[in-house]
Amino acid sequence: MNAWEILAWACWITPLIGALLTPLLARLGRRARDYGAVLFSLLAMIMTLLLLPLLFSGVKLPLLSRFTWVILPSAPILGRIEAGLMLDPLSVIMANVVSIVSFLIMLYSIGYMRGDPGLTRYWFFMNFFIANMLLLVLADNLILMLVGWEGVGLCSYALIGYWYQDSKEGWLRYWVGEPPEAYPPSHCGMKAFMVTRFGDLLMIAGILMIAALAKTVSFHELQAAGESMPEPIKPLLPIALILILGGAIGKSAQLPLMEWLPDAMAGPSSVSALIHAATMVKAGVYLVARMSPIVLAWSFATPSVLGFFYAVMWIGALTAFISASQAVVSTELKKVLAYSTVSQIGYMMMALGAGGLAAGMIQGYVGSLFHLMNHAVFKAALFLAAGSVIHACGSRFLRDMGGLRRYAPITFWSMLLAALALMGLPPFGGFWSKDLVLAATLSAGEYAVFAIGIATAILTAFYSVRMIGLVFYGSPRSGAEAREAPKIVWIPYLILASLSLVIGLAAPLLEHGLEEVFAEHFSGLMTAREAAPTLLTPIASITALAAGAIPAYLLYVRGAWGPGRMASGGGLIEGLRRLLLRRYYINAFYYRALAEPSLRLARLLLRGFEHPVIEGFNLALSAGVRRASDLVRRLHSGLLNHYVIGIILGALIIIAWILLGGVQP
């Protein structure tokens, strides 16, 4: 095992140890526990940072470190499952995004969560999450990745439902949604787990199909496995890929499995930032990115697998638009950000799909990853700042906020910077990556998708400015004393917000660097773009930005056209607002058409089948036996006469039988 390998394993093990030590550290005292937990995430960050030089060291990648984990003798598939980590550009970059953002959020948690009674549980699951997330991105095969994948799901469940007592008094802060779609935290945790688990089951089916078809589950072997597949089962490959995509869209909250994420906002803001914005929800994007080169390699022998990219692109595009439109009307601060997250992940998916369909692939691939990095940074900043805003106002509703600019200037500037990055204002990071994403759709020749992307950009600008306006401008609407957050709380989000600007300034370099690294890594499979950069995408995206931002500025910042007037603006607008507020009734559909009928069916089966039919059969059987025995019992009358008649009759029958030749002597 060389130093790189040790480092890779250490990345994963460090936060895991941190998690396991949390209950012990808690015995030493509150400070030991809190700072101990953060220290382990700091160590994890240092380890992953140390992996970065590997990309430029000239070591041949991917670098694998594996040992045998599960052995099932004489099994045709999965007879030998390796536990292995794989270091390649994708995994190293992802690991760094995860660990850097994680550390800053852990730091923020010290201040933000101070005084909460369940903190041992909190730190345990946070570190456990980081460990699982690193395992997810570093794993070299689908089964081990699944372990991390489900692990992050568990942490997400536990942390969404962190305030598990569902206190009704604290609903302004701890619940999510407005009636009739207001849910307590433990409900939201369960919902998130159920929906993602459903996707995961599809993914497990897909993984097993891949295992049966390709006879391997390890990523670097899969690429070559496409050629050796027998002809009759090849049509199953696209099905298997779509099933795997099911897991990815569940985790990354894409259409149609996205409804859990907005409600996941019931968790603490730090959790929303880490799990539901910066890292875990990107797992689906990571998986698609991981599978993309494999699918591309397979497509030479089996062109039908390209359907995978179509599915990814369209799901991403539709999700991006639909979700952005919901953010426009959302009444809760964190929910605006949640819809926005779903929408931005849609962009990433769209880029990956378009990349796979375009000749070169690298543009969409790099665009998606770059956007992922940018988004992790600015969205984490937004969520952390939102947490401090909600804390200051004592409510999660936008209607209780307003005018905070004067009371919390640092929070205001941080949120503004991050929001500008989200809108894609040059020279922020978001501008460059969105540009690549949109350009990728053009390279693929998908003009409809490009148009959806631009429309989404308009909405993005609109809701970002609306959010800033409602929170920071106007007059304060809550009675609570709003104050700036303590230092340990605002430092992390100020760093993240500034980082989004720094990344933007360095973007041309970074972009180029990423392209080079990946082009070299995938040499032969993908080529760097050759087409000259067009001016169409930047012009379109800046126009879109203006088209969205200016009306929102007039409406919500200048207040020239108050929200009240908007609401009374007529039946059509009001109807549209309702439709968007009720999430296109997709959420309601899941409750009305799936959850509730399932429970009804369960009760129906119990009352209409199990009791009357199954138990009824038992009762009928026992009643029948009793009746039969009653019949037979009557013969036992106890009267000697009856028995004598019986004996004579019996004897007569036997004699008759013998006489008629029934028995041969």
Place this chain on the structure above:
Amino acid sequence: MMDLYHLLLQSIIIPLAFSAAVPLLGDEAGERAGWIALIPLAYSLGCLIVPSAIAYSFGEPVLASYAWGGPLGDAILLLDGVSGPIALTIAAASILVCVYSIGYMRGARGLGSYYALYLLFASGMLGTVLSANLALFFLFFELMLVASWLLIAVWGSENRARASLKYFIYTEAGALLLLAGIAMAFSTTGTLSVLELQARSAALARWELLLIASLMLVGLLVKMAIFPFHSWLPDAYVEAPMPLTAIFSTMTGIGGYAALRILYTCFPQILGERGLMIILSILALVTIVYAGYLALAQTRLKRLLAYSSISQMGYLLFGLSSASILGLAGAILIYVAHSIAKALLFMVSGVFSKCIGTDDLGELGGIAGKLKVASTAFVIGFLSLMGFPPLLGFWGELYVFAGSIYGSISSSVDVPRLIITMLVIIFAILTAGYGLWTIRRSLFGERSEMVEGAEPEPPILLAPIAASMLLLIILGIQPSLITMLLGALS
């Protein structure tokens, strides 16, 4: 490899002997009888670990044969990749539940007889699993039934008379079908030895083979409580004393084990009968779905867990219907995982009833911060049932699904099989559904007054719960401890 030190025999005989001795202590022995009962159980586990280690390292089954006299053939005991993990699970679960009994049954009447019957039950289970002679197997099979029937009938709750009778009649009817199959196998092949049957059954006509296998399978499906033969299970589970309920899943699964033995060891030709396998897989699907929905409809924790057991037996059956080593491995893993997880869940449910005074899900809520160890274990137990990695249940489900998927698409595409498999996988969400909902209703939400006034968890009840939880985690991280044994397949 021969079992030179008669370890297999000892593992069955010693609990049997103690079972005869424990009542001699008299019923005043009370709790002490429980501690004494632990001795033979621990000894049994030790006896089983050695041959398992041999089988593990040499990849060969361990065999012991005793002349029995008479026409029934030698009494053969066999520990291989299939019976090994299952016997070890039984021994381990018996120990855990025995410790739990000491705490849970404290103060009950007739504890001397209780532990005597408990030992009889444990040795019956071990004997059933280790026997490689069908007559001996049947003997132990019935011993297991009688002992557990008495345990319900005497120490059960309110409706014990009805439930125990129903349990007895149902499973006895199944046992008689099994006996008919065994008798027919004996008359057509002239042997009862599991090992010889494999060679001799090749000469059987197809209809004979199918008839024998069907009789035996139907008999065993009753034991496994597969739909529509499941109705004895919820009543028996609910009325049985909690410790017995905790180990009941171990027993129910033995039906699955016996079906594995019959299909894979005695009559492997049957595995080629696609029609029969499809029927079994459909039965498995129906059981999984039906019992899963019924679990959703329950309001009492104990009954909910009982329906969940039925549903899990569906997965076991589905594994064996895939007719491949993957499905076989999956079924064994499911057996082990389910036995431990369900023992854990029932034990926790017992803690809830003891400390809070009810297992009605409507009255529970917010337990999480109150009974911390029990709550943690409760979550881990359900996660394992859901097939959550890296807990043991994950590997069971993974290999069961893998076996079926591999069977349907390896060389050509078997569409019906693939559809059934996809349905089974999709409906696995039901397990998550009732599991997470149960967790939410009991552990989360606002605390009811009853929960607020809960007594602290007694350590003697927590010890076996914590041990089961650790087993699920450790075996889940290192499932090779079980799967490697499959190299020693007879």
